[in-house]
Amino acid sequence: FGAAVKSKKQRSLSDVFQEIEPEDLIKFGLIPELVGRMPVVTALAELHEDALVQILTEPKNALVKQYSKLLAMEGAELEIRPAALKAIARKALARKTGARGLRSILEQALIGTMFDLPNATNVEKVVVDESTIDESKPPLLVYREAAKKA
Secondary structure, rough: OOOOOOOOOHHHHHHHHHHOHHHHHHHHHOOOOHHOOOOOOOOOOOHHHHEEEEEEEEOOOOHHHHHHHHHOOOOOOEEEEEHHHHHHHHHHHHOOOOOOOHHHHHHHHHHHHHHHHHOOOOOEEEEEEEEHHHHOOOOEEEEOOOOOOO
């Protein structure tokens, strides 16, 4: 009758979750007593790449700030390039882990450097770029110039 027909394949999972009813939860296997204690059943929208980048950088206890402090205790500055932040977000989206997966991705990229940094001398900066995330390359280390002895 002239209406646009949507097939089930065109609907995203979050769209389907928006229409969930308590009876659906019971059919899924939750006991009715538990479902009855849930006053509101709601679904959350999926996070997109820009939202994940914001989660990495903007909150008071953002992951980037936490790792910056960790490396600062060893006397090194952490620089994560914008392309690397987007690569971390893309990897979390590909893994379907959302914001929870951000820490493990960043940890995986920095774990070797964090282990070696206390024994390294003159490291001024640790630079994480896109290849560090996508290709599992180690972060770039920028060294201080050695103090010239007079």
